[in-house]
Amino acid sequence: MKKISFVSIVVLCIILLGGCASEPNQEVNIIPQPQQVTVADGGFYLSPKTVINVVKGADDLQPACTFMSTLVEKSFGKALTVANGETKKNAINIFVDPSMKADAYDLTVEKNAVNMKGGSSKAVFYAMQSLRQMMPVGVEKGEKMDRIRIQNVQIQDEPRLGYRGTMLDVCRHFFTVDEVKTFIDMLALHKLSVFHWHLTDDQGWRIEIKKYPELTQIGSQRKQTVIGKNTGKYDGTPYGPYFFTQEEIKEVIQYAADRYITIIPEIELPGHALAALATYPELGCTGGPYEVCQMWGVFPEVFCPGNEKTFEFWEGVLDEVAELFPGEIIHIGGDECPRDAWKKCKKCQARMKQEKMKDEGELQNYTVHRIEAYLKEKGKRILGWDEILEGDVSKTAIVMSWRGKTGGIKGAKRGNEVVMVPNDYAYFDYYQSKDVDKEPFSIGGFVDVAKVYSLNPTEGLTAEEGKKIIGVQANLWAEYITTFSHAQYMLLPRMAALAEVAWTPQEAREYSNFLNRAKLLTQRYEALGYNFAKHILQESKSNE
Structure with missing residues (x-):
């Protein structure tokens, strides 16, 4: 057997070390x-x-x-x-x-x-x-x-904007605690900072309120659900009772806090009220009867702000919500509230006369102001959909601009802080491909990854006005999203585009560069077991 010389060993080591150094x-x-x-x-x-x-x-x-x-x-x-x-x-x-x-x-x-x-x-x-x-x-x-x-x-x-969020609707269709936790993990991966939790609506009340236990006994279930887009045909299957106990909510809050994510709960008022009215019909203008809604859309049955008991109810609910959620902000809805019932309601008309109001729009403004004042005493701020701008909303209210950017621009110019959620850029329940026959059934619209990425949240504002834009958010409404796998498909990879809009300065963003990185990120989605849309994998790389 040949002997290996010391010199040969030294040479071999140098070669090996050189190979490592040139990695x-x-x-x-x-x-x-x-x-x-x-x-x-x-x-x-x-x-x-x-x-x-x-x-x-x-x-x-x-x-x-x-x-x-x-x-x-x-x-x-x-x-x-x-x-x-x-x-x-x-x-x-x-x-x-x-x-x-x-x-x-x-x-x-x-x-x-x-x-x-x-x-x-x-x-x-x-x-x-x-x-x-x-x-x-x-x-x-x-x-x-x-x-x-x-x-x-x-x-x-550092991020461009402090508020970087996504909303999950658990009212139209429900998602479990474990699924909500996975959703929070998805936010964390993308450095998003806010989970907007849509907890009450016409089709279901999803949060336990100890003062009003009937809300989850009655309001958390509907008799059946419409098939498709209000076709008049129903599945004949009871849905629920589905809701989160306060202990489960505390568990989710802690899970989010451990990932440095703030949860903003949404309690809808004065519209989108049927789940609550089915439970307490005396809170509506007609006294009912009402039932938890089985269809999708906007309905004329809304809370009665002429009734003092309605404010007692809202305050009782918000007392527990404010105690549960440690964040500074509570979302109070304020959108899509038809006022026809108020015009015919003796109590509402009496309230308007007493407060010297000109029209029912002022009655809604009165409602928002009163709830804002109540929550302010508890150290909370209100966030509302851009309809709250239709009245003389206070400058301390935060506006969530969903009907395009117009409401956000108006809010910023009048001095309100704004979160941009324009539906034509940030509604993730919209289709993400024009070839809809190959997509899961959706509400309509078209918002692909490139469209999300093209959002400039401060467009149309001066530099000073732009400071009022505190964040951006995507919304995932769940009328047609029945499983969490479907929810993931609608969120990913559009969430990645939203995250970069919210984080990276406008002048530093470039879509083809993002696209290359997003394709690589989908490999991480796959490793994590996330379902995701694969349309971007078909788009050409910037260097091809």
């Missing part, structure tokens, strides 16, 4: 696109021995550390250790720096360590989501790995 850099493809990304040669190797090291923390940092430590648990066979101490090698070093903007973060990946610095624990969590998207997609499904290479990079990032 090609990996592309950094993150959604939403960070503000500044500088790629450096080399990479950091994450291993089971890597420590999550909190150099400077905060009281609410633990959920972020838990997320990071468990992300690779299935792949490594163990969670990463979380420790506290000075900056270390082979560590993810975390610094919470309150001198930075609350949502801003710096992420530096070097040969010996990963350093994360954020203005808050939430910002650190956003850095972790960026780091996550730099890992192989196999991490998401627990593929066994000895180590994970992460490209050396410097990222400086």
Whole structure:
């Protein structure tokens, strides 16, 4: 047997080390696109021995550390250790720096360590989501790995808008606690910050109110559901009772908080009231009888604001809602409220005479003002659909512009804060392909990924007026969405486009670049078991 010389071993080592050193850099493809990304040669190797090291923390940092430590648990066979101490090698070093903007973060990946610095624990969590998207997609499904290479990079990032949300309608069709949690996970992956939870409507009351237990005994179920678009034919199958107990709601709130997501509950008033009126018919102008609605649309049976008991009911409901949800904002609806019943109602007309109102529009404005004042005493702000602008709504109310951008522009110009949710850009119950015969049945319309991405939320406003646009949101109404798999299909990948609209500065966005990154993100959806629409996979890459 030939002897191997010492010189040969040295040469072999040099070759091997040289091969490692020349390992090609990996592309950094993150959604939403960070503000500044500088790629450096080399990479950091994450291993089971890597420590999550909190150099400077905060009281609410633990959920972020838990997320990071468990992300690779299935792949490594163990969670990463979380420790506290000075900056270390082979560590993810975390610094919470309150001198930075609350949502801003710096992420530096070097040969010996990963350093994360954020203005808050939430910002650190956003850095972790960026780091996550730099890992192989196999991490998401627990593929066994000895180590994970992460490209050396410097990222400086912060969101364009603080409110980045998606609404889930659980009234028309219900989704379980576990499905709602998965929805929250989807928001977190895209660095979205708000879950707007639509909890009451004509077709179902979905939140337990202890003062009014009949709401979920009666209002949470309908006798049957119309087939198709109000065809006059029904399925003959009772739907419900479906609702969330307060304990389940607390569980979901905590789950969202652990992902630094705020939940905004929506309690519809004074319209979209049939589930409540079926329970308490004395709260309507005619006294009923009413039933939980079996069709879709806008209906003339609405709450009676001329009846003082109606305000007692709203206040009793909102007392419990305000106590349950720790966020500052409660959505009160305010949309699509026909006023014909008020014109014929003696109590409403008496209220109008007493308050010296000219028309029924002023009665709705009175309702909104009174509810806003009540919630203000509880430290809450109201958010309402853009119909609230039809009256002299206060400047402290937040306007949600859904009928295009017009309401948002009007609200911003008069000094109200605005969330842009224009239906022609951000209604995710609309078809996402014009070949509708090959799509799941939907309400209509057409909003594809490119259309979502083209939204400029501050268009039509001066720079100063544009500051009143605090956010953007997508809405998923569920008249025709009967399963959570269908819901995911309607949300993804349009949610990725919305996330980048909300996060990345307008001048830094470019659709073909986004498209390349979005295609890669769909691989992560697949690894996570998410159902998603695949239309963008057929679109040409920008470099082809």
